[in-house]
Amino acid sequence: xxxxxxxxxxxxxGAESPKWIGRCPVCGEWNTYVEQVVAAKPTHTxxxxxxxxxxxxxxxRIDEIASASEPRVDMGDAELNRVLGGGLVRGSLVLIGGExxxxxxxxxxxxxxxxxxxxxxxxxxxxxxxxxxxxxARIGDDNPDCYIVCExxxxxxxxxxxxxxxxxxxxxxxxxxxxxxxxSSAGSVAQVRECAAVxxxxxxxxxxPVLLVGHINKxxxxxxxxxxxxxxxxxxxxxxxxxxxxxxxxxxxxxxxSTAELGIxxxxxxxLRQVSNPSELLLSHDHDGLSGVAIAVAIEGIRPFLIETQxxxxxxxxxxxxxxxxxxxxxxxxxxxxxxxxxxxxxLGQKDVFLNIAxxxxxxxxxxxxxxxxxxxxxxxxxxxxxxxCMTGEVxxxxxxxSVTRIEQRITEAEKLxxxxxxxxxxxxxGMNLSKLSIEVIEVHKVEEAFRLLFG
Ligand code: TYD
Ligand code: MG
Numbered sequence: 001x002x003x004x005x006x007x008x009x010x011x012x013x014g015a016e017s018p019k020w021i022g023r024c025p026v027c028g029e030w031n032t033y034v035e036q037v038v039a040a041k042p043t044h045t046x047x048x049x050x051x052x053x054x055x056x057x058x059x060x061r062i063d064e065i066a067s068a069s070e071p072r073v074d075m076g077d078a079e080l081n082r083v084l085g086g087g088l089v090r091g092s093l094v095l096i097g098g099e100x101x102x103x104x105x106x107x108x109x110x111x112x113x114x115x116x117x118x119x120x121x122x123x124x125x126x127x128x129x130x131x132x133x134x135x136x137a138r139i140g141d142d143n144p145d146c147y148i149v150c151e152x153x154x155x156x157x158x159x160x161x162x163x164x165x166x167x168x169x170x171x172x173x174x175x176x177x178x179x180x181x182x183x184s185s186a187g188s189v190a191q192v193r194e195c196a197a198v199x200x201x202x203x204x205x206x207x208x209p210v211l212l213v214g215h216i217n218k219x220x221x222x223x224x225x226x227x228x229x230x231x232x233x234x235x236x237x238x239x240x241x242x243x244x245x246x247x248x249x250x251x252x253x254x255x256x257x258s259t260a261e262l263g264i265x266x267x268x269x270x271x272l273r274q275v276s277n278p279s280e281l282l283l284s285h286d287h288d289g290l291s292g293v294a295i296a297v298a299i300e301g302i303r304p305f306l307i308e309t310q311x312x313x314x315x316x317x318x319x320x321x322x323x324x325x326x327x328x329x330x331x332x333x334x335x336x337x338x339x340x341x342x343x344x345x346x347x348l349g350q351k352d353v354f355l356n357i358a359x360x361x362x363x364x365x366x367x368x369x370x371x372x373x374x375x376x377x378x379x380x381x382x383x384x385x386x387x388x389x390c391m392t393g394e395v396x397x398x399x400x401x402x403s404v405t406r407i408e409q410r411i412t413e414a415e416k417l418x419x420x421x422x423x424x425x426x427x428x429x430x431g432m433n434l435s436k437l438s439i440e441v442i443e444v445h446k447v448e449e450a451f452r453l454l455f456g
Pocket of ligand 1: 098099101102103104105267269271272
């Protein structure tokens with residue numbers, strides 16, 4: 001195949017060069033040159049305007065455009081369907097990103113094996129067909145509609161696609177495939193971008209949905225899915241701590257649905273299991289009498305769940321006190337500790353504080369604040385919080401408990417899980433009918449008040 005002309009462009013200042021250079025002579029930055037394809041035909045005339053093309057497109061008034069709902073493919077997996085916004089849209093390009101080894105290939109293989117009447121072509125650039133078969137055997141599923149090919153050349157992949165004519169194309173992973181038209185190696189920015197552009201064109205022209213797998217490393221590598229985010233329609237991120245069993249599928253960008261969605265899975269010996277009631281996993285039931293544990297009612301996506309917050313406060317063994325938080329923003333924890341120091345009068349300045357959110361899950365809901373504060377207080381005083389108590393509320397800088405969103409949903413979830421009392425912000429109480437509830441709802445205005453309620 002004829003080589004497409006390519007140039008090297010500085011990522012920092014945009015300077016161009018026919019060859020790769022280590023240090024940009026214009027801006028002086030190191031290692032910023034990336035390969036780019038030069039368009040074959042000049043699309044601009046000399047005065048910089050597009051030549052007239054015989055007006056194929058025509059501007060339409062927005063009320064004239066027919067609003068057809070997007071036809072969607074049911075993925076047979078309630079969590080995945082929800083994160084995608086109700087199924088996979090035909091002709092869409094979906095990127096599933098995540099650290100290596102988190103379970104992306106397992107999730108996709110498991111999903112395509114369970115699809116009915118959907119011919120799938122699974123292109124793997126990382127594993128051999130035998131390895132994939134072994135994995136399928138481990139998951140315990142088989143599907144005659146699923147075709148596997150191990151290929152890393154984009155041109156060959158497109159030939160296979162024309163022969164198989166799949167209803168769904170999976171490419172695992174985008175960093176391993178390369179087009180022959182570029183000299184740079186697979187996984188470089190130019191290759192990733194070019195291959196994704198070809199697959200995007202294929203998806204839009206044929207109406208076939210395409211799932212791409214992309215690795216990200218801890219630094220969010222530039223040759224990773226970051227360069228793809230604006231090209232694809234949907235970006236899903238598969239995350240979780242490899243040492244824990246839980247995996248979270250988060251939607252980061254979705255042109256066909258909400259990005260507030262979250263899917264929770266559990267990694268088992270025989271594949272991933274959907275977790276439809278996360279609270280069951282995130283609560284351990286034997287913390288009676290233990291200090292430093294508080295149960296928070298948080299909302300991620302549309303689902304409320306109860307989650308255990310643990311804190312350990314101890315005198316600093318070394319000169320500088322240590323502060324560490326797992327699953328919670330460290331700066332926010334420091335802010336909450338400062339509020340405690342100022343409002344409740346606890347001297348935490350010379351103490352080590354460790355905070356841990358159970359299950360290795362990262363929660364961003366500000367309504368966690370009250371539980372974090374309560375867990376710290378409980379550990380500091382070595383007094384346990386009465387069992388059956390949960391709480392929700394954001395803490396402001398002056399120690400006030402601020403209202404949270406969707407309070408009814410939170411209370412109902414706590415009630416459903418058998419909790420006997422819930423602490424909520426007093427601003428949330430107005431206009432609520434509390435008489436029907438079997439759970440005791442206690443309103444709190446301030447951190448001091450919560451402290452008195454919990455520890456007498
Ligand atoms: P994998 O899907 O290969 O990760 P990725 O494609 O994101 O790199 O999954 C990797 C891990 O999952 C691997 O360490 C083994 C584990 N695993 C299970 O625990 N149970 C299973 O059934 C399977 C298939 C994998
Ligand atoms: Mg993989």
